[in-house]
Amino acid sequence: MASINFGSTANSRPYCTLTVTQSSQSIANNTSTVSYSLVLHRPSAISSSATKKWSCTINGVVHNGSGSIGGSGNKTLLSGTQVISHNGDGKKSISFSASCELKITWGSVSLGTISGSGSMSLTTIPRASGFGTIGGSTTIGNVLTISVDRKSSAFTTSLWYSFGGVSWAGVVSQTSSTNISFSLPMSLCSQIPNSTSGTMTLIMRTYNGSAQIGNDVTKSITIYVPGSVVPSFSSLSLTGVNLWNGAYVKTHSKVTASIVGAAGSYGSTIRSYLISG
Numbered sequence: 459m460a461s462i463n464f465g466s467t468a469n470s471r472p473y474c475t476l477t478v479t480q481s482s483q484s485i486a487n488n489t490s491t492v493s494y495s496l497v498l499h500r501p502s503a504i505s506s507s508a509t510k511k512w513s514c515t516i517n518g519v520v521h522n523g524s525g526s527i528g529g530s531g532n533k534t535l536l537s538g539t540q541v542i543s544h545n546g547d548g549k550k551s552i553s554f555s556a557s558c559e560l561k562i563t564w565g566s567v568s569l570g571t572i573s574g575s576g577s578m579s580l581t582t583i584p585r586a587s588g589f590g591t592i593g594g595s596t597t598i599g600n601v602l603t604i605s606v607d608r609k610s611s612a613f614t615t616s617l618w619y620s621f622g623g624v625s626w627a628g629v630v631s632q633t634s635s636t637n638i639s640f641s642l643p644m645s646l647c648s649q650i651p652n653s654t655s656g657t658m659t660l661i662m663r664t665y666n667g668s669a670q671i672g673n674d675v676t677k678s679i680t681i682y683v684p685g686s687v688v689p690s691f692s693s694l695s696l697t698g699v700n701l702w703n704g705a706y707v708k709t710h711s712k713v714t715a716s717i718v719g720a721a722g723s724y725g726s727t728i729r730s731y732l733i734s735g
Contacts, residue, residue, distance in 0.1 A: 459578075460477075462575065464573055471501075471567075472498060472499060473498075474512075474556060474574070475496075476496050477494065478552075478578060480578075481539065483583055485584060485610070486669040486671070488546075489541050489542060490580045494521070494539075496512065496514045496523075497532050498512075498533045499532055502530060506526070506562045507526050507528045508526070509524055509525060510524065511523070512535045512536065512559060513556065514555065515555045516540050516542075516552065517553065521538065527558075544580065544582075544583050548583035549580075553576070553577045554575065554576055554578075555574065555575035556573065557574075560572060585609055586663075586675055587606050587607055587608045587662060590607045590636075591604075592605075592677075594639065596682060598647055598683055599642060599644050600642060600684075601640070601642075606636045606638065608636050610666070613671060615635075615662060616665070617629040617640075618663075619659065619660050620658070620661065642681060645724075647723070648725040650683065651722065651724060651725035651726040652727060653683070655680050655681065655682045655683065656680070656681060657680055658680075658681050659677070659678050660676065661675075662674065687723045689722050689726065691719050691721070694716075694733075695716045697714045698711060698714075699711065699714055
C-alpha cells in the first residue's frame with residue numbers, strides 16, 4: 459500500500475489523501491489488481507456549494523470526478539479498482555497522482571487546485587522456470603541431468619528436445635521435480651552420421667495447473683557420439699597371386715586383400731579404406 463497527502467493542513471485547511479493498495483494478483487495473466495481511494499479531508503466546514511473537479515491517475519489511466527466539496531468531515535471523491543499488467547519478468551512499479559479543485563477562500567488565503575504524486579512497487583509475480591545446471595553426461599547413450607530453476611513450488615515443468623530431424627521429442631510432462639534425468643537414445647547418432655558431435659535444443663515449458671506461465675525457455679547444448687560407434691566389416695578376403703603349385707614364392711608371389719561387408723554405423727558413410735600388414 460502507498461498513500462500521499464497533498465494540500466496544506468495549516469489552520470484546519472482542507473487537504474486530500476490518495477491511497478493505492480495492491481489487492482490481488484493473477485499468476486496466469488501476469489497482472490495485479492490495485493484499489494485506489496481519493497479522500498477530501500475537511501477539518502472545518504466548507505461553505506462552498508459550487509461544482510468542483512478532481513481526478514487521479516494510476517499507471518497512466520485517468521479517473522475523473524466532479525461535485526460539491528461543501529460540508530465537513532471526510533468525503534470520498536473517487537474509489538475503485540484497476541488491473542495492472544506486469545513486465546515479462548513479473549516485476550512492476552507504478553506511479554500515481556491526483557488533483558482536487560478547491561477554489562475557495564480560507565480565512566484570508568485563496569486556495570486553488572491542490573495536487574500530489576507518488577509511486578510504488580508491486581509484488582513480483584513468479585514467471586517461467588529456467589534451466590539450472592546441466593549435469594551427467596552429454597555423450598549419446600548416457601544419462602543427462604537437468605536442474606530446473608523453478609520460481610514457485612506450485613508450478614510444473616514439461617521438457618522436450620530437438621536434434622537434427624527429431625523435433626519436440628518429449629522427455630517429461632508436467633513434473634513437479636526440480637531435477638530431470640533422461641537417457642540420450644543411441645538412435646540420435648543417425649542424426650549426425652558424418653560428425654562426432656551436434657547441437658541439441660532443450661525446450662522447457664512452465665505450467666500453473668493447466669495454464670502455461672510465460673514463454674517457452676530454450677537452451678542449446680552440444681552432445682557427442684560415443685567412441686564405440688565405428689564402422690564394421692564382416693571379414694577380410696586374402697587372395698594369392700603368382701603362386702607356384704599353390705605355394706607362395708618369396709619375392710615373386712603376392713597377396714591381394716579386400717574388405718568384405720564393410721558398413722558405416724547409424725547411417726555414417728566410409729570415406730576410405732586402408733589395409734596394412
